[in-house]
Amino acid sequence: MHELGIVFHIIKTIERIGDENKLIKVSEVTLELGEVSGVIPNELCDCWNWAVKKTERMKNAKLLIEKIPALTFCESCKETYATVQYGRICPFCRSEMTYLVQGSEINLKEIKAC
């Protein structure tokens, strides 16, 4: 369900960009998806394939997903580590003073169209 809402937002954004750039047919859309964005790529693609059929401009558009790994920064020891593997507690110094630097993104990277 969540993926469908996200797909609707992507389509709405592309429709706006399509109007601004006078695009007729979109053939490919590239999305950057963070590892901890909470979006499941397979489900996103299923929703995409269903939803684009309802549009004129994106009917046959392919969705390409580029994954962004999740990285966490530790404020105590200034190290960066893999979020999914180690979670919130720094594996170097056991500090809890950490924050996510990347990996929650859902970015529209580029559109291929004519």
Added chain:
Amino acid sequence: MEKVRIIEVKESIFADNDREAERIRLQLKQEKKFLLNLMSSPGSGKTTTLIRTIEALKDEFRIGVMEADIESSVDAEKIAATGVKTIQIHTGGMCHLDAGMTEQGLKELGTEDLDLVILENVGNLVCPAEFDTGAVKNAMILSVPEGHDKPLKYPLIFTVCDVLIINKIDVLPYFDFDLEKVREYAQMRNPNLKIFPVSAKTGEGMDDWNSWLRQQVNDWIQ
């Protein structure tokens, strides 16, 4: 055959929604209306808490409520019984409201004769947190039976909220719910988070939350 072009966008897919939300907030400010977005998981006591708050503030502010649900109108009927203007928004299967849907809701509700509009978002701790609705402030309810580990499991919602209402404190003796732990976990993610432990059922703690909301509305609509 037209030439294929590549258009670089490099923008979050929430960017359009965020701009729309910002525009709604600006309009609310001009029209001197306060919009509160209330989020929580199902069964946390959103509707009961809301009814208590409406009863406490309805003599001071003209209140309207938008009830968002995937289906049914049971909550809207309960709220309407308090006498305030209420509408039901059906999201049509979607797990959250976005700025566009909120704006439609505000139009449907008709805000010209209102000071405070409360949006009861879809019961869910994940998706509503990602979509800015255009609300002036975001509040969430966590109830004691849900457990004190929720800020660790659903960090985003605790980050985007201004207020955390901990509801059902009347049943604290029966649960292993640690109020101090929840404070610690939540404020680790969001140091500015205001926390109000309440029982919407007995009324305990409700005055502090109602005073906070009263102050926020007055500051905004002045």
